[in-house]
Amino acid sequence: MAVCIAVIAKENYPLYIRSIPAEQELKFHYTVHTSLDVVDEKVSAMGKALVDQRELYLGLLYPTEDYKVYLLMPNGVSYKCKKLLIPCVKSMFPNQLHRYGYVTNSKVKFVMVVDSSNTALRDNEIRSMFRKLHNSYTDVMCNPFYNPGDRIHSRAFDNMVTSMMVQVC
Amino acid sequence: MEQGPAAAVGTAGAVGAAAGASAPAAVAAAAAGASSSGVSAGYCPVPLPLSDSEQQCYSELFARCCCAPATSSSSGHPPPPAEVGRGAPLPGPAATAGANQVADLLRASQLPAETLHQITELCGAKRVGYFGPTQFYVALKLIAAAQSGLPVQVESIKCELPLPQFMALKNDSEIRYSNTTELHGMKCQIPYVTMEKNSFKRVDDGEKQQEKISPVMSPVSSPPSSPSNYQRVPLTYGYGKLRSGMDQMHAAPYETRQHALQQEGSTSGSHGPKPTRRQTSLIQSLSVEREPQESNSNYPDDPWRITEEQREYYINQFKSLQPDLSSFISGSLAKNFFTKSKLTIPELSYIWELSDVDCDGALTLPEFCAAFHLIVARKNGYPLPESLPQTLQPDYLQTAFLKSKWDCALFDSYSEPMPVNQQPRDLNRIESSIKEKTDLTAPAQDVTIDDKQALKISSVDEAMPKDLSVDTAAKPGLLPPPPALPPRPFVSQTDQVSEIELHPQLTRTPSQTEESGSPVKKDLPHSQPPSKPIRRKFRPENQVMENQELSSVTGTSSVPTVPTVKPHAPVQKQSSKQKKAIQTAIRKNKEANAVLARLNSELQQQLKEVHQERIALENQLEQLRPVTVL
Numbered sequence: 001m002a003v004c005i006a007v008i009a010k011e012n013y014p015l016y017i018r019s020i021p022a023e024q025e026l027k028f029h030y031t032v033h034t035s036l037d038v039v040d041e042k043v044s045a046m047g048k049a050l051v052d053q054r055e056l057y058l059g060l061l062y063p064t065e066d067y068k069v070y071l072l073m074p075n076g077v078s079y080k081c082k083k084l085l086i087p088c089v090k091s092m093f094p095n096q097l098h099r100y101g102y103v104t105n106s107k108v109k110f111v112m113v114v115d116s117s118n119t120a121l122r123d124n125e126i127r128s129m130f131r132k133l134h135n136s137y138t139d140v141m142c143n144p145f146y147n148p149g150d151r152i153h154s155r156a157f158d159n160m161v162t163s164m165m166v167q168v169c
Numbered sequence: 170m171e172q173g174p175a176a177a178v179g180t181a182g183a184v185g186a187a188a189g190a191s192a193p194a195a196v197a198a199a200a201a202g203a204s205s206s207g208v209s210a211g212y213c214p215v216p217l218p219l220s221d222s223e224q225q226c227y228s229e230l231f232a233r234c235c236c237a238p239a240t241s242s243s244s245g246h247p248p249p250p251a252e253v254g255r256g257a258p259l260p261g262p263a264a265t266a267g268a269n270q271v272a273d274l275l276r277a278s279q280l281p282a283e284t285l286h287q288i289t290e291l292c293g294a295k296r297v298g299y300f301g302p303t304q305f306y307v308a309l310k311l312i313a314a315a316q317s318g319l320p321v322q323v324e325s326i327k328c329e330l331p332l333p334q335f336m337a338l339k340n341d342s343e344i345r346y347s348n349t350t351e352l353h354g355m356k357c358q359i360p361y362v363t364m365e366k367n368s369f370k371r372v373d374d375g376e377k378q379q380e381k382i383s384p385v386m387s388p389v390s391s392p393p394s395s396p397s398n399y400q401r402v403p404l405t406y407g408y409g410k411l412r413s414g415m416d417q418m419h420a421a422p423y424e425t426r427q428h429a430l431q432q433e434g435s436t437s438g439s440h441g442p443k444p445t446r447r448q449t450s451l452i453q454s455l456s457v458e459r460e461p462q463e464s465n466s467n468y469p470d471d472p473w474r475i476t477e478e479q480r481e482y483y484i485n486q487f488k489s490l491q492p493d494l495s496s497f498i499s500g501s502l503a504k505n506f507f508t509k510s511k512l513t514i515p516e517l518s519y520i521w522e523l524s525d526v527d528c529d530g531a532l533t534l535p536e537f538c539a540a541f542h543l544i545v546a547r548k549n550g551y552p553l554p555e556s557l558p559q560t561l562q563p564d565y566l567q568t569a570f571l572k573s574k575w576d577c578a579l580f581d582s583y584s585e586p587m588p589v590n591q592q593p594r595d596l597n598r599i600e601s602s603i604k605e606k607t608d609l610t611a612p613a614q615d616v617t618i619d620d621k622q623a624l625k626i627s628s629v630d631e632a633m634p635k636d637l638s639v640d641t642a643a644k645p646g647l648l649p650p651p652p653a654l655p656p657r658p659f660v661s662q663t664d665q666v667s668e669i670e671l672h673p674q675l676t677r678t679p680s681q682t683e684e685s686g687s688p689v690k691k692d693l694p695h696s697q698p699p700s701k702p703i704r705r706k707f708r709p710e711n712q713v714m715e716n717q718e719l720s721s722v723t724g725t726s727s728v729p730t731v732p733t734v735k736p737h738a739p740v741q742k743q744s745s746k747q748k749k750a751i752q753t754a755i756r757k758n759k760e761a762n763a764v765l766a767r768l769n770s771e772l773q774q775q776l777k778e779v780h781q782e783r784i785a786l787e788n789q790l791e792q793l794r795p796v797t798v799l
Contacts, residue, residue, distance in 0.1 A: 142530035144500030145507075145518035147795050153515055155555075156522050 004028040004113035005161050007137065009149060010106060012036055016152040018161050019113075032111045035099045039109055042101070102130040110134070129164055136160045223310070224550030226332055231305045234270035271300045271308070278312045288312060472551050473558035475542050480569070483538040497531035503540070508790075510544045516553065520544055523557045535566035 004019035006028070019028045102110045110133050112126065140146055140154045275285045292300075292307035300308070313332060314320075475483070484494070490506055491498045498506075507517050524540035525532060532540060539561035547553055559565060 139522075139528040142500065142525070142528050143518050143521045144504035144530060145514050145521055149795065153518065154522055155519060 003115050003165070004032070004111075005133065005165065006032045006111040006113075007133075007152060008032065008036060008109040008111060010108055015108070015150070016157070016161075018158075018165070020165050028113060031099065031113055035101065035111055036109065038099075039101050039103060039111075043103055100126050100130070102134070104134065108137070110137075132160060132164065221550075221552070223313075223332060227306045227309045228550045230274065230309060231302055234274060234300070234305065268300065271305065275308070275312065278316065280312065280315050284315050288315065471560065472546055473542070473554070474560045475538060475566070475569070479542065479545070480538060483541045484534065486541065487534055487537050494534055497529075497533055498537055500530040500532075503532050503537070507540065507544060510548065512544060512547055516547060517544075519553055520547065523553070524561070526557065526563055533563065535563035538566055539563065 003021070004017070006014055006018070007016035009015050012033075014029070014032070017025060017028060017032065019025050098114045100112045100114065102112075110130055112129065112133075114126075136154075136157045137152075140152055140157050141148065143154065146152075146154070275288065278285075280288070288308050288311040291311055292304040486506075487494065487498065490502055503521075504517075507520070508514075510517070512520075520540055520543045523543060524536050526536065539557065542561060543553060
């Protein structure tokens with residue numbers, strides 16, 4: 001159901017963006033970008049207290065327009081994933097996009113945009129999706145030919161993302 | 170880094186520019202160009218769109234042209250009388266694809282001389298002075314375009330074209346193959362005629378040879394006068410029939426073998442075209458013999474299966490990076506190593522993804538072999554698979570490795586870089602009788618039949634050190650470009666040279682062999698025929714040496730007979746005869762030594778230049794490498 005999955009680098013430029021209606025990619029670019037502000041806000045709000053042993057799962061950021069945005073900030077190569085649990089704001093508007101976020105230690109962020117029209121994905125499902133994303137991202141990082149900061153072209157990563165998006169839809 | 174510009178090449182005009190660029194760039198461009206354009210997953214930008222069949226065709230042709238050293242054509246081969254459209258010989262030294270072979274190939278395409286000149290210029294061979302893979306492929310594509318009636322321009326090669334056709338010189342009409350025969354037909358069109366006796370020998374040695382890959386295009390026999398290859402028509406038709414029924418894999422080894430045999434025969438100059446039927450039948454019998462054997466040993470039609478030779482080569486390379494076979498090669502080390510293959514980073518990244526199954530950023534031996542194999546396949550134009558083939562899975566390879574441990578042990582003993590100095594060998598060959606050469610090469614061609622890999626090896630080998638002559642590569646101390654697998658063609662040479670090394674007469678070759686780097690590549694073929702060919706060669710080698718002596722004794726009685734004559738003839742006469750004989754022998758040997766020494770120095774020069782280039786390139790790479798930020 002995820003209509004868009006994005007990987008944002010530490011410097012807030014996209015490493016990977018993939019959306020189901022491919023032609024709406026630009027829109028998703030904007031969507032994801034705006035959510036980055038929320039991410040930064042949440043991350044700074046967290047401070048040091050939540051740094052250890054918690055995955056940086058930011059949960060639902062805010063419902064805007066049509067989609068919910070989930071933000072995921074993966075830890076990058078760190079083996080400890082941190083999640084920031086943030087209460088999700090349920091959308092009151094149908095057909096909205098929900099964005100979920102996930103942040104990692106290395107400040108690489110995953111953003112997932114989900115169509116809320118589908119029965120709302122449970123939080124756990126979102127988390128598991130982020131976990132899978134994170135693992136795939138780690139695998140990409142393990143490839144010596146991948147320079148951190150490059151766009152992600154890994155086919156394995158693509159396949160994993162596709163499967164996630166397809167299954168959700 | 171060369172790959173950057175090479176990967177970025179996408180415009181028509183850039184093809185020529187890429188060809189004109191430095192050799193590594195040309196290689197990278199060729200690697201990029203070799204990837205098929207929309208047919209399979211084009212993993213990187215393709216400056217020269219080639220379909221699958223074209224890729225395979227071209228790579229095989231290229232391998233064929235490259236296997237033989239670019240020595241001057243011997244006087245032995247008669248110019249085909251009824252030839253049309255013979256172009257002038259190509260200019261420039263043939264550092265990569267043999268200029269003679271390429272010239273013959275171009276002539277065989279039966280295009281007018283002007284067209285051939287145009288093609289040569291367009292593909293950039295004139296500019297760079299040699300036929301690298303890029304130039305060769307572009308030339309082939311231009312030939313196809315010209316034959317289809319398109320103007321010889323760079324733009325015309327962008328579209329889908331039928332395969333270029335090459336008429337066997339001296340041919341009959343039967344040789345003309347339509348494009349529909351495709352690869353098989355294409356391959357056949359380059360006629361490889363075996364000399365009668367060669368074919369006989371092949372039949373005799375057929376069994377042994379068929380056990381192994383055939384790559385042999387080797388110039389083992391002397392001065393590969395490549396023109397002679399194309400002049401032998403008769404076989405083509407037979408080949409055509411044969412090939413169309415055979416797997417492509419099977420075809421190539423035949424061609425290669427035949428090629429080698431022809432080369433052997435050509436020098437003698439006494440071989441005329443043989444009746445087609447006979448050879449065809451021989452070939453058929455060979456092929457028949459071949460197939461059952463292939464079925465139980467290698468699977469030539471499976472590009473993803475690693476042959477023994479390849480495995481040992483990979484293991485050797487692994488050892489050079491990491492002496493402990495049960496440990497890992499770290500990611501950065503492997504990256505440096507594979508980057509030398511001149512494939513693009515995205516492709517290498519993908520290959521890594523495929524081969525590093527546990528995703529730990531390091532390669533175990535099976536993973537390394539799988540990765541290496543994929544690189545070799547890619548360099549030979551095979552599109553990368555979507556997922557790791559079963560035969561490349563680490564667990565599969567693990568079991569295979571355990572089985573072949575003993576091969577490793579054997580292999581190690583022969584792993585000393587063998588010389589690939591073809592010129593001196595050629596000289597030696599010239600001196601010795603062809604027959605002996607045949608004896609030598611026949612056993613030497615005892616390699617697994619996986620011709621595809623043979624092609625890979627030879628073509629990869631050619632692709633790799635583009636700026637090097639076929640003979641040289643980095644010193645053993647420096648890692649030669651990884652995918653440069655030992656060209657099968659050189660198997661017999663190396664074996665032969667190893668024999669030569671043993672022989673006191675040719676003391677120079679050992680020194681040369683130590684220096685030329687491609688020896689490391691040649692190791693692979695040794696592995697499989699390590700014991701057999703070597704042993705077998707001892708005998709023929711002695712014969713060779715004897716023959717050399719014999720040949721060196723011109724006009725006078727042979728050395729062995731001289732002593733026998735002694736007791737009978739007057740002492741004075743005998744002694745003078747003996748003296749003459751000895752002096753002649755000394756003179757010949759001195760000449761040989763001089764030539765070898767000269768060649769040695771030339772090759773060392775080349776080696777130095779290559780080293781410098783390499784250093785310069787590595788510096789560039791370091792500068793261009795993006796600073797990683799985490």
